[in-house]
Amino acid sequence: xxxxxxxxxxxxxxxxxxxxxxxxxxxxxxxxxxxxxxxxxxxxxxxxxxxxxxxxxxxxxxxxxxxxxxxxxxxxxxxxxxxx
Amino acid sequence: xxxxxxxxxxxxxxxxxxxxxxxxxxxxxxxxxxxxxxxxxxxxxxxxxxxxxxxxxxxxxxxxxxxxxxxxxxxxxxxxxxxxxxxxxxxxxxxxxxxxxxxxxxxxxxxxxxxxxxxxxxxxxxxxxxxxxxxxxxxxxxxxxxxxxxxxxxxxxxxxxxxxxxxxxxxxxxxxxxxxxxxxxxxxxxxxxxxxxxxxxxxxxxxxxxxxxxxxxxxxxxxxxxxxxxxxxxxxxxxxxxxxxxxxxxxxxxxxxxxxxxxxxxxxxxxxxxxxxxxxxxxxxxxxxxxxxxxxxxxxxxxxxxxxxxxxxxxxxxxxxxxxxxxxxxxxxxxxxxxxxxxxxxxxxxxxxxxxxxxxxxxxxxxxxxxxxxxxxxxxxxxxxxxxxxxxxxxxxxxxxxxxxxxxxxxxxxxxxxxxxxxxxxxxxxxxxxxxxxxxxxxxxxxxxxxxxxxxxxxxxxxxxxx
Ligand code: SF4
Ligand code: SF4
Numbered sequence: 430x431x432x433x434x435x436x437x438x439x440x441x442x443x444x445x446x447x448x449x450x451x452x453x454x455x456x457x458x459x460x461x462x463x464x465x466x467x468x469x470x471x472x473x474x475x476x477x478x479x480x481x482x483x484x485x486x487x488x489x490x491x492x493x494x495x496x497x498x499x500x501x502x503x504x505x506x507x508x509x510x511x512x513x
Numbered sequence: 514x515x516x517x518x519x520x521x522x523x524x525x526x527x528x529x530x531x532x533x534x535x536x537x538x539x540x541x542x543x544x545x546x547x548x549x550x551x552x553x554x555x556x557x558x559x560x561x562x563x564x565x566x567x568x569x570x571x572x573x574x575x576x577x578x579x580x581x582x583x584x585x586x587x588x589x590x591x592x593x594x595x596x597x598x599x600x601x602x603x604x605x606x607x608x609x610x611x612x613x614x615x616x617x618x619x620x621x622x623x624x625x626x627x628x629x630x631x632x633x634x635x636x637x638x639x640x641x642x643x644x645x646x647x648x649x650x651x652x653x654x655x656x657x658x659x660x661x662x663x664x665x666x667x668x669x670x671x672x673x674x675x676x677x678x679x680x681x682x683x684x685x686x687x688x689x690x691x692x693x694x695x696x697x698x699x700x701x702x703x704x705x706x707x708x709x710x711x712x713x714x715x716x717x718x719x720x721x722x723x724x725x726x727x728x729x730x731x732x733x734x735x736x737x738x739x740x741x742x743x744x745x746x747x748x749x750x751x752x753x754x755x756x757x758x759x760x761x762x763x764x765x766x767x768x769x770x771x772x773x774x775x776x777x778x779x780x781x782x783x784x785x786x787x788x789x790x791x792x793x794x795x796x797x798x799x800x801x802x803x804x805x806x807x808x809x810x811x812x813x814x815x816x817x818x819x820x821x822x823x824x825x826x827x828x829x830x831x832x833x834x835x836x837x838x839x840x841x842x843x844x845x846x847x848x849x850x851x852x853x854x855x856x857x858x859x860x861x862x863x864x865x866x867x868x869x870x871x872x873x874x875x876x877x878x879x880x881x882x883x884x885x886x887x888x889x890x891x892x893x894x895x896x897x898x899x900x901x902x903x904x905x906x907x908x909x910x911x912x913x914x915x916x917x918x919x920x921x922x923x924x925x926x927x928x929x930x931x932x933x934x935x936x937x938x939x940x941x942x943x944x945x946x947x948x949x950x951x952x953x954x955x956x957x958x959x960x961x962x963x964x965x966x967x968x969x970x971x972x973x974x975x976x977x978x979x980x
Pocket of ligand 1: 621622623626627628629728729730733734735736802
């Protein structure tokens with residue numbers, strides 16, 4: 430586990446996780462919804478009654494969740510293993 | 514002493530990158546570059562806040578209508594199918610940025626980046642409320658009082674109001690702003706519109722009010738890679754060390770050369786005006802966003818002292834070291850060629866774009882059906898997109914299999930401007946004409962009133978497997 434010489438403050442680590450994933454999920458959202466019209470894809474399987482704006486937004490946050498999960502794992506594996 | 518030194522060295526990288534930030538109070542500057550920036554900020558903010566209200570042929574002139582999946586840009590309408598144009602546009606913007614960076618360094622950062630533009634606006638509000646740099650510093654040091662609370666409250670209130678307006682206009686670029694305004698005034702905003710107004714407003718408030726230069730230092734990708742575009746002929750802000758050093762204070766009119774001093778009077782004004790809080794006299798640093806505030810302020814000082822200007826100035830490494838400067842370096846030439854090629858290709862293909870789209874969707878419920886007459890029937894749904902600004906009637910033809918039978922609309926398919934019509938069709942084929950289980954079909958669509966508007970799209974016809 431990181432000891433006291435783990436010099437990166439928590440806030441900075443949050444930024445390092447949330448910010449790049451934010452950017453990437455933005456790109457992913459644009460690409461995804463350019464290829465698929467949510468009204469058609471979900472409308473086909475009898476989706477809920479939400480506007481496209483809603484689908485875009487939910488899609489964006491799902492992507493963000495995934496990409497930040499990715500960043501969290503990266504951060505986690507970057508930590509040195511304990512040498513004991 | 515030694516121990517202290519090693520400690521410092523160890524601490525430096527950590528402190529530099531992650532130290533708790535000291536608030537920077539940039540001093541206000543006036544001068545040539547400050548007025549460039551002021552003009553730039555005014556124009557860019559004007560475009561941002563007024564742009565969505567611009568009308569064109571009775572609709573919003575520029576609208577990235579996400580709910581309707583259509584982009585309106587004056588005369589043009591772009592559909593998701595036109596994504597390639599957007600991609601090309603982004604590439605053009607990126608190369609243009611590279612070119613400008615290679616030639617003139619971080620002028621984007623200093624004059625046009627939204628981070629700079631909105632920070633400038635927020636600084637302006639801050640100065641109007643809290644006063645000059647020194648009164649801001651005094652205010653922050655002072656204990657809490659009613660007067661301080663009032664000033665702080667006013668500042669944050671104005672910042673937040675401005676941010677909310679920014680968020681509102683942001684959403685207005687993506688959804689028709691007149692209706693958005695009406696819905697806002699009657700408190701009928703959709704939940705997601707409301708959410709994004711708040712989200713973007715909050716981001717503005719945080720980035721321009723609080724984070725400021727930290728965005729440039731820790732979050733901006735451009736700041737990280739811009740130095741790769743630099744070479745010895747790139748314009749940078751630089752301090753003329755040969756002329757300035759040794760720095761030192763002096764009386765006005767004193768013969769500083771006789772005193773053994775350089776031109777720098779060590780007034781520290783260049784540090785006080787710097788929005789990123791660095792000292793340009795330490796050499797070029799990655800934090801420097803090239804805003805030229807230090808140039809303006811130093812020139813003012815040089816003027817007052819009666820010295821020659823440009824102790825701190827826009828210059829190039831080659832100029833400083835007395836070498837020849839050149840404009841058309843290989844990288845500049847490459848950027849210019851690339852830029853022209855892609856721009857011409859983009860404009861050419863937009864000009865040749867056929868404003869008609871056709872999607873063919875096979876009926877999902879069954880692969881094929883045998884009719885009573887023994888024919889094989891496939892059912893399709895055609896989606897005809899008229900991307901033109903006029904209504905059109907289109908005639909449909911299908912080829913690829915001999916003697917296929919199709920029920921066609923006699924007068925063609927009418928599609929109004931900028932809309933999509935879905936149109937079911939049945940195609941029947943004699944099984945003798947089918948060689949394989951899946952045969953290629955070609956759908957031709959062309960406008961009855963304009964031969965130039967025509968497209969062909971492939972489809973598949975499925976049938977039973979024959980031995
Ligand atoms: S460093 Fe990045 S965020 Fe800062 S001004 Fe330059 S481009 Fe903008
Ligand atoms: S050093 Fe000068 S040009 Fe660079 S950011 Fe500071 S004031 Fe602007």
